[in-house]
Amino acid sequence: xxITRITLANCRNYGExxxxxxxxxxxxxxxxxxxxxxxxxxxxxxxxxxxFRTSREAEIVxxxxxxxxxxxxxxxxxxxxxxxxxxxxxxxxxxxxLTINGRAVRYAHFLGKLRVVxxxxxxxxxxxxAPGLRRAFLNLALAQEQPNYYTxxxxxxxxxxxxxxxxxxxxxxxxxLFAIYDRTMVExxxxxxxxxxxxxxxxxxxARAEHLRWSAGEELVLGYNSAIGYEIGDDEAMxxxxxxxxxxxxxxxxxxxxxxxxxxxxxxxxxxxxGRSLAEYGxxxxxxxxxxxxxVAEYRAMAAATGEAPLLLLDDVLSELDPDRAxxxxxxxxxxxxxxxxxxxxxxxxxxxxAFSIEGxxxxxxx
Amino acid sequence: MxxxxxxxxxxxxxxxxxxxxxxxxxxxxxxxVFHILNRPRNEAQSxxxxxxxxKDRVGFCSVCASITESDPCAFCRDERRDATLLCVVADAxxxxxxxxxxxxxxxxHVLGGVISPMDGIGxxxxxxxxxxxxxxxxxxxxxxxxxxxxxxxxxxxxxxSRLLAPLVATVSRLAYGLPIGSxxxxxxxATLARALEGRRLM
Numbered sequence: 001x002x003i004t005r006i007t008l009a010n011c012r013n014y015g016e017x018x019x020x021x022x023x024x025x026x027x028x029x030x031x032x033x034x035x036x037x038x039x040x041x042x043x044x045x046x047x048x049x050x051x052f053r054t055s056r057e058a059e060i061v062x063x064x065x066x067x068x069x070x071x072x073x074x075x076x077x078x079x080x081x082x083x084x085x086x087x088x089x090x091x092x093x094x095x096x097x098l099t100i101n102g103r104a105v106r107y108a109h110f111l112g113k114l115r116v117v118x119x120x121x122x123x124x125x126x127x128x129x130a131p132g133l134r135r136a137f138l139n140l141a142l143a144q145e146q147p148n149y150y151t152x153x154x155x156x157x158x159x160x161x162x163x164x165x166x167x168x169x170x171x172x173x174x175x176x177l178f179a180i181y182d183r184t185m186v187e188x189x190x191x192x193x194x195x196x197x198x199x200x201x202x203x204x205x206x207a208r209a210e211h212l213r214w215s216a217g218e219e220l221v222l223g224y225n226s227a228i229g230y231e232i233g234d235d236e237a238m239x240x241x242x243x244x245x246x247x248x249x250x251x252x253x254x255x256x257x258x259x260x261x262x263x264x265x266x267x268x269x270x271x272x273x274x275g276r277s278l279a280e281y282g283x284x285x286x287x288x289x290x291x292x293x294x295x296v297a298e299y300r301a302m303a304a305a306t307g308e309a310p311l312l313l314l315d316d317v318l319s320e321l322d323p324d325r326a327x328x329x330x331x332x333x334x335x336x337x338x339x340x341x342x343x344x345x346x347x348x349x350x351x352x353x354x355a356f357s358i359e360g361x362x363x364x365x366x367x
Numbered sequence: 368m369x370x371x372x373x374x375x376x377x378x379x380x381x382x383x384x385x386x387x388x389x390x391x392x393x394x395x396x397x398x399x400v401f402h403i404l405n406r407p408r409n410e411a412q413s414x415x416x417x418x419x420x421x422k423d424r425v426g427f428c429s430v431c432a433s434i435t436e437s438d439p440c441a442f443c444r445d446e447r448r449d450a451t452l453l454c455v456v457a458d459a460x461x462x463x464x465x466x467x468x469x470x471x472x473x474x475x476h477v478l479g480g481v482i483s484p485m486d487g488i489g490x491x492x493x494x495x496x497x498x499x500x501x502x503x504x505x506x507x508x509x510x511x512x513x514x515x516x517x518x519x520x521x522x523x524x525x526x527x528s529r530l531l532a533p534l535v536a537t538v539s540r541l542a543y544g545l546p547i548g549s550x551x552x553x554x555x556x557a558t559l560a561r562a563l564e565g566r567r568l569m
Contacts, residue, residue: 147557155521161485166484174489180522180526184522
C-alpha cells in the first residue's frame with residue numbers, strides 16, 4: 001500500500017500543507033522542530049487513528065484553532081481509497097471523526113485500511129519500559145492485522161474497568177454482576193491471549209534472524225508471559241478454561257486488593273538475550289539492536305499476514321545509523337512499497353529516494 | 368494598566384446556568400447568552416416558558432417510567448397494544464427510537480440507564496425491581512431486551528436475562544446486524560461476524 005497525496009490542515013505547527021509522496025523512499029530533511037515528526041504523526045493517524053507520540057490528542061490541533069484534519073489518497077490492494085481523520089478540540093473534550101471515501105465510519109472499521117509500522121528513538125521504551133508499553137505494542141500491531149482483535153480488546157478493556165470499579169466499591173458484592181463481567185472477560189480475554197501468543201511466535205523467528213545480522217552471534221528470544229498460564233498448543237476453549245480456573249484461584253486475592261489481577265491485562269512480551277532478560281541485563285547498545293530487530297520483525301510479520309507491505313515511518317532513525325548500516329537495515333525489511341524517513345541530515349544520499357525539505361512547517365520537493 | 372470590567376451580573380448568571388448543561392462549556396455558554404441578548408424579548412420568553420413547561424407538565428409514567436403528560440402514559444393506557452410483549456430500554460429516548468420504527472406494538476419498560484459501577488450505577492439504581500414485579504404480575508409472555516450492544520448494554524442485558532428467566536416464557540435480545548441499505552463491503556468485521564452468528568433461515 002502507498003499514499004499518493006496527503007493533506008494536513010492545522011495539525012501541530014502546520015497550517016495547510018499538501019505533498020505527493022512517491023513509491024519507495026521519501027526522505028524529509030530539516031532542522032529540529034520544523035515539523036518532521038509532526039508529518040509522520042499525521043500519516044500514522046490515518047493508519048491507526050491514534051497518535052504514536054501522545055495520549056493527549058488535543059495537542060494535535062494547532063494552537064489557537066479548533067479543528068485539525070489529515071486526509072490522504074491511498075492505493076491499497078482493493079483499489080483507491082481516500083482516508084480522513086479530523087479532531088475537534090472542544091472546551092472540555094475532543095471529538096475524532098474517521099472517514100473512508102468521505103463517509104464517517106467507526107474506529108473498528110477504519111483500522112487496518114492503511115497499515116503503518118512506525119519506528120522512532122523513543123520506542124526504546126518498548127524494550128526497557130513497563131509491561132504496559134509492550135502490551136500496547138502488541139495491541140497496535142494486532143489491531144491493524146486483525147480487526148476482530150480490536151473489537152475483543154475494546155470490550156475487554158471496558159469490562160475490566162467496570163469490574164475494577166465494582167471491586168473498589170467493596171462488599172457486599174453483587175455476585176451475579178461479577179459472574180457476568182468475568183464471563184465477558186474470559187470470552188474476550190481468551191481470544192486476546194491466543195492472538196498475542198501466536199503473534200509473538202510469529203515475530204520470534206523474524207526477530208531472532210534479524211538480530212543475528214546485527215550482533216556477534218547473540219541470540220534474541222521472544223516469549224509471551226501469560227497471567228492465565230498459556231501454553232504452546234492451547235486453543236481458545238482451553239484458554240477459556242485456564243482463565244476460569246485462574247479467576248477462581250485469584251478471587252480472594254482480587255477482592256482483598258480491590259483490583260482485577262487475572263487476565264491478559266497483566267501479560268508481558270519477554271525479550272531475552274542468550275537466556276538473560278534484556279531489560280535487566282542488556283547494555284544500551286544491545287537494547288537498540290533488539291528494538292531494531294523487533295521493528296523489522298513487526299514489519300515483516302504484518303506484510304506476511306496481510307499480503308501487503310505496510311507503510312514504514314522512520315522518525316529520525318536512519319540518521320543514527322552510518323550509511324552502511326542504514327542500507328543493511330532497509331535491506332532487512334525485504335523490500336518495502338513506501339517509506340517515510342525523517343533526518344536532520346544524511347551523510348550519503350539514499351539511492352532512489354525522493355527528497356523533501358521541511359522548514360517552518362513548509363514542505364518542498366527537493367530536485 | 369486598565370482594570371478589566373466583568374459583564375453585567377445577569378449575563379454572568381446566565382452563562383453559569385448554561386455551563387451546567389451537558390456538552391456546553393463557558394465559550395458556548397457566552398455565545399448563547401449574547402445570541403439571546405440580540406433577539407426580541409418574546410423569543411426569550413417562549414424559551415423560558417418551554418423550559419418550565421417541561422418541568423411542570425411532563426413527568427414519568429408510574430408503570431413504565433417513560434416521559435408523559437398524563438399518568439399512566441399513552442403506551443400503557445393503549446388497549447390495542449400487546450400486553451404480553453414487553454420491551455426493556457435503557458432510556459426514554461431509546462423508546463422513541465423503537466416507536467419510530469413502527470414495528471413494535473407491545474408495552475415498554477424504561478430502566479433509567481444501564482449497569483455501570485464506574486458511574487456508581489448498580490441494579491439498585493435502575494428500575495429493575497419494578498421490572499421484576501411487572502413481569503411477575505402482568506401477563507407477559509416475552510421480554511425483549513433492547514439495550515445498546517456495548518459493554519454496559521451487554522452486561523445489563525445478561526443481568527436481566529438471568530433475573531427474568533424463571534419468571535417469563537421467553538427473554539430475547541435485539542438482533543445484531545447490518546444497517547439496511549448498506550454495502551457488505553463497508554460493514555466492519557465485528558458487525559459482519561455478529562450478523563453471521565445471528566443469521567436466519569429463508
